[in-house]
Every structure is written in C-alpha cells, then in structure tokens.
Amino acid sequence: MADREFDLFVIGAGSGGVRAARFSADRGARVAVAEERYLGGTCVNVGCVPKKLFVYASHFRDEMESATSGFGWSVPSASFDWPTLRDNKTREIERLNGIFDGLLRDAGVQHIDGRATIVDAHTVEVEGTRYSTENILVATGGWPTVPEIPGAEHAITSNEIFFLDELPRKAIIVGGGYIAAEFACILHGLGVEVTQLYRGPLFLRGFDDDVRSHLAEQLRSRGIDLRFDTNVTAIEKTESGISAKLTDGSTLDAGQILYATGRHPLSANLGLEDVGVELAPSGAIVVDEISRTTIPSIWAIGDVTDRINLTPVALHEGVCIAETLFNDNPLSPDHEDVPAAVFTQPPVGTVGLTETQARERYGEVEVYRSTFQALRQTLTGGWERTMMKLLVDKKSDRVVGLHMVGPEAGEIVQGFAVAIKAGSTKADFDATIGIHPTSAEEFVTMRTPVEG
Numbered sequence: 149m150a151d152r153e154f155d156l157f158v159i160g161a162g163s164g165g166v167r168a169a170r171f172s173a174d175r176g177a178r179v180a181v182a183e184e185r186y187l188g189g190t191c192v193n194v195g196c197v198p199k200k201l202f203v204y205a206s207h208f209r210d211e212m213e214s215a216t217s218g219f220g221w222s223v224p225s226a227s228f229d230w231p232t233l234r235d236n237k238t239r240e241i242e243r244l245n246g247i248f249d250g251l252l253r254d255a256g257v258q259h260i261d262g263r264a265t266i267v268d269a270h271t272v273e274v275e276g277t278r279y280s281t282e283n284i285l286v287a288t289g290g291w292p293t294v295p296e297i298p299g300a301e302h303a304i305t306s307n308e309i310f311f312l313d314e315l316p317r318k319a320i321i322v323g324g325g326y327i328a329a330e331f332a333c334i335l336h337g338l339g340v341e342v343t344q345l346y347r348g349p350l351f352l353r354g355f356d357d358d359v360r361s362h363l364a365e366q367l368r369s370r371g372i373d374l375r376f377d378t379n380v381t382a383i384e385k386t387e388s389g390i391s392a393k394l395t396d397g398s399t400l401d402a403g404q405i406l407y408a409t410g411r412h413p414l415s416a417n418l419g420l421e422d423v424g425v426e427l428a429p430s431g432a433i434v435v436d437e438i439s440r441t442t443i444p445s446i447w448a449i450g451d452v453t454d455r456i457n458l459t460p461v462a463l464h465e466g467v468c469i470a471e472t473l474f475n476d477n478p479l480s481p482d483h484e485d486v487p488a489a490v491f492t493q494p495p496v497g498t499v500g501l502t503e504t505q506a507r508e509r510y511g512e513v514e515v516y517r518s519t520f521q522a523l524r525q526t527l528t529g530g531w532e533r534t535m536m537k538l539l540v541d542k543k544s545d546r547v548v549g550l551h552m553v554g555p556e557a558g559e560i561v562q563g564f565a566v567a568i569k570a571g572s573t574k575a576d577f578d579a580t581i582g583i584h585p586t587s588a589e590e591f592v593t594m595r596t597p598v599e600g
C-alpha cells in the first residue's frame with residue numbers, strides 16, 4: 149500500500165456516506181468525509197425525518213375529528229400554527245446535525261467542510277487542499293428534478309417546502325410518486341386545499357395496482373382533488389401566488405405549486421468523467437455488485453447510484469462497503485424484498501412483488517385480498533377502508549408479496565417483512581395466531597383466495 153493519508157475518503161455525509169465512514173473507521177481504517185451542505189443528507193434535512201414530523205402534525209386534525217365525532221371528547225376550537233411546527237422541526241433537525249457530527253468525531257472520522265472534487269483515482273480536493281487516499285466513496289445523493297416548462301422557476305420542491313414562510317391556502321402538487329402523494333396528505337391534513345396532478349392514468353407507478361387504486365379512492369374520499377392524465381404546461385406568477393396552465397386547457401390558481409417529479413443523481417462536476425468513472429445516461433454512477441465503479445479505487449453508494457433510493461438501503465450499502473474494504477469480506481448489497489412505506493393518510497406498506505411481477509415470475513399465483521373498516525372507525529362513522537393483500541406462489545406456497553393500505557401500514561409491514569425475507573409460506577402465515585383485535589391479524593387470517 150502506498151503511503152497515503154486516508155484509507156477511505158467519503159464524498160457526501162448523508163445516510164450512506166456517514167454509515168460507510170463510521171463502520172470503516174470502526175474496522176480500523178483512516179477515514180475522512182467531506183460535505184458541502186448539511187450533515188445527514190436529504191433524509192435528515194429535507195426528507196424522511198422532517199417529513200415524518202409533518203406527517204404526525206397532519207394527523208391531529210383527523211384525530212380530533214374522530215375524538216369528537218365518536219369517542220365523546222369535546223375539543224375547544226382547534227387551530228394550527230405553521231411557524232411553530234416549522235421551527236420546532238428545524239430545531240430538531242439541527243440537533244440531529246449535531247448528533248451526526250458527534251458520531252463522526254467519536255468514530256475518529258475526519259470531517260472536512262466543503263465541496264470535494266476527484267482529481268485522480270487516489271486524490272480528492274476540497275477548497276484547494278488535496279488529500280491522498282487509497283479509496284474514494286461517492287455518496288452524494290440526489291436532487292429534485294423540475295421539468296423545463298415556462299415558469300418552472302415559480303415552483304418549489306421538497307427542498308423548500310420544509311421552510312415556507314407561510315402555508316398557502318391552496319396548493320398544487322405535481323407528480324404521482326412518494327413525495328407528491330405524501331405531501332398531498334400532509335398539506336391537506338394541515339388544512340391546505342390540495343390538487344394533485346399526475347400525468348399518467350393512475351399514480352404510484354411500480355406499486356401493486358390494488359394499492360394504487362385503493363389509495364386513490366381513499367385520498368379522494370378525504371377531499372384531495374386528485375387528477376390523473378393531467379399535467380402542467382406553464383406556470384405564471386400572480387399577485388396571490390401562481391397560476392398553472394393544465395394539459396386539458398384549464399387553469400388552476402394556488403398559493404404554491406410543489407413539483408415532486410423525481411430526483412436525479414448528484415454526480416455532475418465531481419470530476420468523475422475526467423477520471424474515467426462511467427455514468428449512466430441518467431447521471432447515475434454505474435457500479436458492480438459490490439458498489440465498485442469502473443475505476444477500481446472509486447466506489448459509490450446510495451441515491452447517486454440510483455438503485456433503490458431509500459435511506460435504509462443506503463445504510464446497508466454503506467455497511468457492505470466497510471465490510472468489503474476493511475474486513476476482507478466482499479459483500480454485495482441485498483436489494484431483494486426491500487420493504488417500503490408511503491406515508492400518506494392512510495399510509496401504504498409493501499414488501500415483495502406486486503401481483504403483476506408475481507405472475508410474471510411465478511405464473512400461478514394465489515391472491516388473498518381483504519378490504520375492511522378498522523374497529524377504530526366504527527364509532528366515528530368513518531369512511532376509511534383498510535386494504536390488505538397477500539400474493540402466494542402456488543407451487544412453493546411461499547408468500548412473495550404483501551401489501552397494505554391502512555393505519556400503521558409501515559409499522560405492520562416492517563414486521564411481516566422479516567417473514568417474507570425468511571421465505572415464509574402461506575401455511576406459516578395460517579399457523580400464526582392473530583393478535584385480537586388488530587388490523588394486522590388480517591394478514592394471518594385470510595383463508596380464501598380471491599383469485600388463483
């Protein structure tokens with residue numbers, strides 16, 4: 149080994165970068181991490197964590213309605229103060245930034261402030277200082293993409309929504325993915341009149357079709373103006389906000405327009421192409437099964453590789469890097485049966501294959517599906533319905549897909565994901581006693597397939 153300053157130089161202190169840095173240092177490596185923005189990356193600063201705090205905030209309206217309509221409480225007229233939520237959230241995020249700093253320091257990782265660029269296969273430059281390193285790990289994440297339409301500069305993205313001076317009375321949300329659906333529900337729950345526009349026939353492409361249609365129905369019942377096969381062609385600034393021209397020829401006015409139309413890998417201007425690292429047309433860094441790029445000393449993990457863009461996946465990829473490089477244990481990240489949740493109201497939880505994927509892979513598939521009113525709703529005259537679905541490979545009896553739309557779907561599906569990962573069969577599900585009364589017990593009590 150040449151006498152270099154570091155064994156690993158990480159670019160980007162988000163979930164994946166910090167995990168790889170700490171775990172590598174724990175295994176005895178000399179590690180530096182450079183960050184130009186905020187410690188903790190998208191997840192901690194403008195993603196999962198503040199989003200979930202907002203999700204909690206947005207639930208209270210429903211909770212208070214249920215409390216008063218069915219459970220005997222009286223709540224003196226409640227009102228919501230956006231600056232309080234926004235600033236409490238920011239304080240918590242700043243606390244987490246400090247915790248990340250402490251974690252790096254305690255692990256003995258050198259934290260370098262500033263934008264890093266790659267000079268050659270073993271050299272990184274930050275603010276004019278060059279560092280030599282055996283390995284470089286690129287973990288720079290992604291950034292919201294806004295399509296180039298006239299007036300796009302008037303749109304905000306998930307980067308800005310967390311810091312608005314005031315909440316609009318009306319908002320338009322463009323996109324049909326995780327962020328669009330989650331913010332449609334958050335804003336609606338906080339009292340904003342929401343129109344969500346999606347360019348295709350049904351949102352959440354890639355999710356199970358029953359999940360997509362059930363959720364659409366639930367959001368509409370909740371009062372969200374969900375419009376499919378509709379997009380924005382131009383945006384104009386008005387005195388009270390913006391005016392959006394839609395593909396159907398109509399216009400829609402609102403205080404804000406939030407674009408949640410995907411994210412792109414942050415791979416530009418890092419010097420990657422100059423040193424010969426291959427990028428996909430999307431800008432994603434091309435990596436092999438152990439997250440190595442086309443240059444053997446340069447590695448990449450997380451959203452910048454555009455594999456599965458979820459924090460826990462980036463964390464896992466970070467651990468694999470530390471094991472591969474510093475524990476003599478080449479580990480390929482496992483991207484099979486990754487559970488996920490969409491924190492809408494009601495939320496979605498999912499693990500394994502969709503029905504379409506299951507049929508493609510296994511041919512004969514048994515479908516178990518149940519749609520019901522949760523007990524909690526019975527006293528409130530609530531219209532919300534929970535949907536649960538199991539997909540079983542008929543030949544092996546293995547449960548290959550499990551989906552839920554309903555309260556606590558993320559919490560429930562996390563547990564069942566272990567069973568799916570372990571290869572549980574429908575017979576195993578049937579042999580499991582339910583916890584009564586819960587919604588989750590439905591997953592172990594569905595006996596008659598609706599198809600297959």
Ligand code: NDP
Pocket residue numbers: 295322323324325326327328330346347348351352353379408409410411456457458488489490491
């Ligand atoms: P997604 O990729 O999930 O969704 C993007 C949406 O924008 C799709 O509906 C897409 O439509 C639409 N779209 C793309 N381009 C255009 C365009 N030019 N005009 C109109 N619509 C367009 O991205 P998000 O931004 O919602 O989230 C990014 C990623 O972050 C997610 O994929 C997920 O991995 C992660 N995330 C995870 C969360 C969680 O775990 N709960 C929460 C938030 C984000 P189409 O389907 O037709 O392509």
